[in-house]
Amino acid sequence: MYPTTYDNLLVFFSLAVAIFTSYTALNLAGRIATARGRIARLWLAGGACAMGAGIWSMHFIGMLAFSVPIPVGYDPEITLLSLLIAVAASGFALWLVTQSNLPYGRLACGALVMGIAVAGMHYTGMAAMQMTPAIQYDPLLLALSVVIAVGASGAALWITFHLRRQATRRPLAQMGAGVVMGVAITGMHYTGMAAAHFPAGSVCGAARGGIDTGWVALAIIVASVAALAVALIVSVLDMRLESRTAVLAASLAQANAELTFLALHDRLTQLPNRILLEDRLEQAIGSARQSRRRFALMYLDLDGFKAINDVFGHPVGDALLVEASKRLRGAARAEDTVARMGGDEFVLLAPGMEPTDAATLADTLVTLLSDSYLIDGQDLRVSASIGIACFPDDGDDPHTLVTHADAAMYHAKALGRNGYCFFETSMNADAREQLQLLHDLRLALSRGEFVLHYQPKLAAPGGPLLGAEALVRWAHPTRGLVMPDQFIPLAERTGTIVPIGEWVLDEACRQMAQWCSADPALASDWSIAVNLSTLQFGNPGLVECVRGTLARHGLEPRRLTLEITETTAMRDAAASLAILQELHAMGVRIAIDDFGTGYSSLLYLKRLPAAELKIDRGFVRDLEHDSEDAAIVSAIVALGQTLKLNIVAEGVETSEQQAFLTQLGCDALQGYLLGRPMPPAQFVETFLPTGMSLDRAASAE
Structure with a gap:
């Protein structure tokens, strides 16, 4: 058998290319997983070419690092076939790891297919030398190289799948995974090379018309590294752009949510506003009609608030309104809606509440709201006038219920304030009179x-x-x-x-x-x-x-x-x-x-x-x-x-x-x-x- 040697520098370059290829594959997998439609297919095609070229380059540089004491060359067509096998294997791997899930059965099948493809690429590349007599392989090492190829492929698939969306969040983990994958792929290659034996007197049939090994090593290293670098840079930049876009989209979604909240809630008290109250009132009416149940609507006004607001200033008045709204929410049930209508007027919608329960709650609210408020060192007091309208006795639509509750509230004020009144039909005329007078x-x-x-x-x-x-x-x-x-x-x-x-x-x-x-x-x-x-x-x-x-x-x-x-x-x-x-x-x-x-x-x-x-x-x-x-x-x-x-x-x-x-x-x-x-x-x-x-x-x- 001919003695064989290795160029240590080229061996190092083959390992570096394998690690770089693995790292690039992780980035490309993440990019493909987040893309959609035609863009995803383009990324898959480009990623397969870049990753396949990287794996093939590592293999070819490893073969160039190997030398025997005879002239050696490589058949262009068979060499190109080995490259196509590498690209196809890479495309399959990237497609597999970008699926929504990767169960163990699919992982095992994928590792087997990809391992055989990688091994096939390697031994096809070896066949491109066209040795006469043929290269003799150690069966045990050959089988070991296939096993390593399958195992390395399984590890690469599992790591890539689990790190595909973490390229920007866990760069150190991705880098470590690239090293592991690169060492595994390189180990498979050199195990396969160790299995090859060249009988004495062997002649390389591709030495004359094949690819010259003298200058091609540097060209392959430069071309493959450049291709991988371009793919990696494009992937990283695009991923960062997507990440920023995602941040902007999240910010926009949050802003839209805040705008929606502000559109439906009072800015000062954070209570539902008139728009949201009308929607809740419509729902309460529909639900009450189906279940044939009653509910109560209370209209509240803070007596004496305007005097406090004008004498002590708007900041004090606003603080009092916030405190009053907290007391209202604290007294209301979980299913109730407390809304601010504007100024010092509030509405409490109590689904399923009977008039007797409404009276009890109104009495509680009058007592609660009349307690003193300590704001900016000032001991302030207001009282509450509450009007109550009940569905369906006092109205069967939102406008009528709110109007009647408002009329009852003004009647409570006329009776001396700091109390509550249920709506009565006679109050309509008084309410219209007050509105016209106003x-x-x-x-x-x-x-x-x-x-x-x-x-x-x-x-x-x-x-x-x-x-x-x-x-x-x-x-x-x-x-x-x-x-x-x-x-x-x-x-x-x-x-x-x-x-x-x-x-x-x-x-x-x-x-x-x-x-x-x-x-x-x-x-x-x-x-x-x-x-x-x-x-x-x-x-x-x-x-x-x-x-x-x-x-x-x-x-x-x-x-x-x-x-x-x-x-x-x-x-x-x-x-x-x-x-x-x-x-x-x-x-x-x-x-x-x-x-x-x-x-x-x-x-x-x-x-x-x-x-x-x-x-x-x-x-x-x-x-x-x-x-x-x-x-x-x-x-x-x-x-x-x-x-x-x-x-x-x-x-x-x-x-x-x-x-x-x-x-x-x-x-x-x-x-x-x-x-x-x-x-x-x-x-x-x-x-x-x-x-x-x-x-x-x-x-x-």
């Missing part, structure tokens, strides 16, 4: 329908006239003159009280400036009093509004008295003190209205820059018959005198009240006995020409 109220200011009447304020006991209090009236085109108690609560609930209050301030200052211009001597000590609502007092632009109004009409600040209720002043005493001090520094007079009905802190009261206290008419009404009221009024007068404040008593309707209040030391009186609220023309006619006598004022009633 619609008209929102247009009244732009239509110029508001007017001011002026009630005189006289020095006790009967004059002279000190000024007047401006009282707003609504000259409704169809309802006639609407009194404040009929529309002011509605204006406060809807927030329209702020622009109405600004109009009252502007008109009162304009009228006062006009009177002063008409008769400066007679009106030298007059002042005009304007009431500020809680919302208007909490408006951040109040001070600038007052300053601008006075400047616009050229009215001296001392001519204007702003009246705020005791409750408003004490709601946030520190903030109230700051606002009142700004107004006082401007020269505006401050009056504390309805004194005695709230809960004042004398510590703050003595610091408020008030000029007068106004005794609430509730104490004056029964003054002659109620000793407790008389004692309270006496105490208020004494307190005011101690604080050096003017004391004004409202609601004086009898001469006995007039005499008693004057005797106690009240500085000024207001009431029907002294003069009813009247239009500005009548006020001038009654008081301006006469020196403001009590007899003329009383005769104007």
Whole structure:
């Protein structure tokens, strides 16, 4: 037998090519597994060619590393056949590992087919030498090489299948797998080479017309490595692009999910909004019809929220709404839907709930929502008014149920708030009346329908006239003159009280400036009093509004008295003190209205820059018959005198009240006995020409 030797450098290159081929195959398998349709087929074809060329290159370089002491060559056609076998085996392997699953039976069959194909490629390549006599093979080593080929193929298939989608996530694992696969494939090749024996005197039939081994080794190494490198780079870049695309797609899906959530939920409280509630309500109606069961729909409104929102600011108001929504969700059942309709209004949909259970739940919610809220160090309180409509008794469609629950809620407010009411048919008319009144109220200011009447304020006991209090009236085109108690609560609930209050301030200052211009001597000590609502007092632009109004009409600040209720002043005493001090520094007079009905802190009261206290008419009404009221009024007068404040008593309707209040030391009186609220023309006619006598004022009633 001829002695054989190996070129160690080429052996090393064959091993390197085998490892590089294996690593590239893992990347290509991952890319093919994620592609679809025509793109997947193109990747499979390209991957088969690149991987087959790599395996064949390793085999051919290994053969070139082998040398015998005779001229050697390779038949081109048989060599090309061995390459095609390698490409076909690679294509089959890549197809197999890119399937959705790889059970052990399929893995064994695939390993057998691919192992035989790889062995066939090797021994076909050996046959390309066309040795005479033929190469003799050691049967044991030959069989071992086939076994190694099958085993290496099985290992390669299993590793590739399990790492195909982890190319970018586990690069070290993929690199280790490539080394294992490359060593196994190389081991198979050199086991097969060890099985070959060349008898002495053998001649290579392809040595003359075949492929020359001198220059072809370097060409094959360069070409195969370049082809594999190109395939690997394209695969890695495409996989990274796909990974980034997948990240973008995931981000887009998440963004779409968030947009869908925002479209169906309230941004502040994360509760379902009106759109989602309508969908849930439709489902509840359909389910209730099929099962012939009832359900309850509750409409909730937070009483007093708007005052808190305007006085303490929107951040505090928002925090209160979030806390209220948490309490609602905590009290609701898992199958219930709690939705925010907007502002401070919520709806609770309770499928399968009977009226008796709805009443129990509503009572729980009223108690729960009326508990104090500690927000930004402020102890805040609101109450809840709840209207309840039941399916199918109170409506069999979403719009009717919501409308009727809303009407019942407004009825609960009318009954005193902090409670609940079930819908009754008679409430429909009231609800329509309230909606129409609200619609008209929102247009009244732009239509110029508001007017001011002026009630005189006289020095006790009967004059002279000190000024007047401006009282707003609504000259409704169809309802006639609407009194404040009929529309002011509605204006406060809807927030329209702020622009109405600004109009009252502007008109009162304009009228006062006009009177002063008409008769400066007679009106030298007059002042005009304007009431500020809680919302208007909490408006951040109040001070600038007052300053601008006075400047616009050229009215001296001392001519204007702003009246705020005791409750408003004490709601946030520190903030109230700051606002009142700004107004006082401007020269505006401050009056504390309805004194005695709230809960004042004398510590703050003595610091408020008030000029007068106004005794609430509730104490004056029964003054002659109620000793407790008389004692309270006496105490208020004494307190005011101690604080050096003017004391004004409202609601004086009898001469006995007039005499008693004057005797106690009240500085000024207001009431029907002294003069009813009247239009500005009548006020001038009654008081301006006469020196403001009590007899003329009383005769104007």
